[in-house]
Amino acid sequence: xxxxxxxxCRPVRRLLWxxxxxxxxxxxxxxxxxxxxxxxSCRREIEGMRQAQKLLVAFRAQDPPPxxxxxxxxRDRLTAEAGASLPAAHAGHSSRLPLxxxxxxxxxxxxxxxxxxxxxxxxxxxxxxxxxxLGVFGYRTxxxxxxxxxxxxxxxxxxxxWAPNMPEKKETPGTNVQSVARNKGQNSASKPEQGxxxxxxxxxxxxxxxxxxxxxxxxxxxxxxxxxxxKSENEEAGHLTRANKRSSEALNPRSPGIKFTHYLPKxxxxxxxxxxxxxxxxxxxxxxxxxxxxxNVMGTLEPISRDDDxxxx
Amino acid sequence: MQLSDQELIYRCREGDVExxxxxxxxxxxxxxxxxYHMIGDPDDADDIKQDTFMKAYxxxxxFRGECSLLTWLLKVAGNLCRDRLKSRSRRGExxxxxxxxxxxRDTSDLGADPATLLERKDLxxxxxxxxxxxPEAQRELIVLRDVxxxxxxxxxxxxxxxxxxxKLRLFRARRGFKDRVxxxxxxx
Numbered sequence: 001x002x003x004x005x006x007x008x009c010r011p012v013r014r015l016l017w018x019x020x021x022x023x024x025x026x027x028x029x030x031x032x033x034x035x036x037x038x039x040x041s042c043r044r045e046i047e048g049m050r051q052a053q054k055l056l057v058a059f060r061a062q063d064p065p066p067x068x069x070x071x072x073x074x075r076d077r078l079t080a081e082a083g084a085s086l087p088a089a090h091a092g093h094s095s096r097l098p099l100x101x102x103x104x105x106x107x108x109x110x111x112x113x114x115x116x117x118x119x120x121x122x123x124x125x126x127x128x129x130x131x132x133x134l135g136v137f138g139y140r141t142x143x144x145x146x147x148x149x150x151x152x153x154x155x156x157x158x159x160x161x162w163a164p165n166m167p168e169k170k171e172t173p174g175t176n177v178q179s180v181a182r183n184k185g186q187n188s189a190s191k192p193e194q195g196x197x198x199x200x201x202x203x204x205x206x207x208x209x210x211x212x213x214x215x216x217x218x219x220x221x222x223x224x225x226x227x228x229x230x231k232s233e234n235e236e237a238g239h240l241t242r243a244n245k246r247s248s249e250a251l252n253p254r255s256p257g258i259k260f261t262h263y264l265p266k267x268x269x270x271x272x273x274x275x276x277x278x279x280x281x282x283x284x285x286x287x288x289x290x291x292x293x294x295x296n297v298m299g300t301l302e303p304i305s306r307d308d309d310x311x312x313x
Numbered sequence: 314m315q316l317s318d319q320e321l322i323y324r325c326r327e328g329d330v331e332x333x334x335x336x337x338x339x340x341x342x343x344x345x346x347x348x349y350h351m352i353g354d355p356d357d358a359d360d361i362k363q364d365t366f367m368k369a370y371x372x373x374x375x376f377r378g379e380c381s382l383l384t385w386l387l388k389v390a391g392n393l394c395r396d397r398l399k400s401r402s403r404r405g406e407x408x409x410x411x412x413x414x415x416x417x418r419d420t421s422d423l424g425a426d427p428a429t430l431l432e433r434k435d436l437x438x439x440x441x442x443x444x445x446x447x448p449e450a451q452r453e454l455i456v457l458r459d460v461x462x463x464x465x466x467x468x469x470x471x472x473x474x475x476x477x478x479x480k481l482r483l484f485r486a487r488r489g490f491k492d493r494v495x496x497x498x499x500x501x
Contacts, residue, residue, distance in 0.1 A: 074366055
């Protein structure tokens with residue numbers, strides 16, 4: 001029942017405003033009138049609409065306050081924007097804007113005018129993006145050069161620049177560049193001369209002793225550093241030897257170092273570790289010699305005996 | 314001699330600024346009224362009206378004549394009104410009250426009966442309060458149809474939609490306006 005009532009009201013309600021304004025065609029007016037006679041809800045609705053319409057009609061009848069500015073102001077603005085001074089307003093054909101200006105204002109050139117505002121913004125954004133990209137690229141290049149150890153050449157180049165007569169010392173590859181740079185930084189006395197060295201031969205001659213001192217200390221630092229690097233490399237090689245041996249033993253189940261104890265002979269039956277090393281790892285000798293004592297001290301490579309297994313389990 | 318809109322537009326494109334002056338004289342009042350009823354502040358309405366004609370002057374080359382010049386101008390003005398209302402709401406500004414502005418500026422009120430003047434101010438304030446409480450799109454529809462008296466087709470041209478859509482939206486906007494007026498009168 002309610003649904004039927006709503007279905008009957010809905011199309012009429014869309015016409016109520018126009019009905020109240022008496023703008024509907026005659027047949028629609030009659031249809032709405034018939035519905036209003038039988039529907040109290042729509043009658044209430046149309047009463048509210050009539051109130052609202054009265055307000056709007058009164059509001060429409062009032063004129064707004066007169067505007068402050070008129071054609072003269074707009075004409076001045078147009079002239080100013082066109083960039084050309086117009087002659088007097090009532091001078092016949094003199095009221096035409098110069099053709100070049102008008103071409104800019106009208107046909108298609110409005111687009112050009114617009115472009116003139118956004119082009120600088122675009123170019124600014126583009127240049128900022130380029131600078132950012134270059135910065136990132138440069139940083140990455142610097143980091144990769146540092147990683148690959150190309151800086152020793154730079155260091156040598158710097159020495160040659162400061163002291164051209166000094167014989168160049170051949171660099172051992174793999175020098176820790178950052179440490180060299182740090183050592184170089186410690187010789188703070190030699191730093192200010194870097195800029196002066198570029199200025200001329202006299203300045204270079206004046207600066208030479210200081211540069212020489214700096215380079216000597218740099219070389220001694222480098223020698224110390226080289227020794228430290230070699231030492232660390234040897235240690236690494238020792239670890240590498242042991243690690244290689246361990247992994248090889250793990251892969252070979254018949255190897256004496258394996259932890260699968262049921263394959264292993266007893267400790268007394270095992271061959272001597274020295275023989276193993278020399279036969280299985282010939283390259284290890286170039287790094288360092290790993291003694292039996294060291295190997296036993298490491299502990300992890302020691303095969304687990306059956307007796308130990310029994311005690312554990 | 315009264316030239317048609319098309320002739321005036323043609324002359325403007327040829328570079329005759331005075332032809333644009335005629336267009337301005339022909340439609341300035343309607344544009345100003347529409348903007349004033351949308352914005353509610355005569356100074357802002359004046360600024361927007363001038364901006365509307367400036368923009369129209371710059372864009373006359375793109376006017377294809379698919380709708381009337383008035384609806385095209387009202388479309389430009391409506392866009393500017395929306396921009397202004399948005400910037401206003403961002404800054405938390407409120408328009409000057411219409412009743413005060415009417416009192417200060419309308420010289421026709423000088424000889425009016427004080428009771429009538431008061432009634433008019435009250436009416437303006439009520440309608441303006443109801444309109445400003447409505448969504449912008451609904452307010453625009455009410456102003457275009459019930460204040461400015463445009464046809465459905467003209468409104469469809471201004472809003473860039475179909476006539477059926479205008480009728481449906483207008484039905485909703487009027488219902489909203491009526492409900493707000495009723496609730497306002499009940500409070501009183």
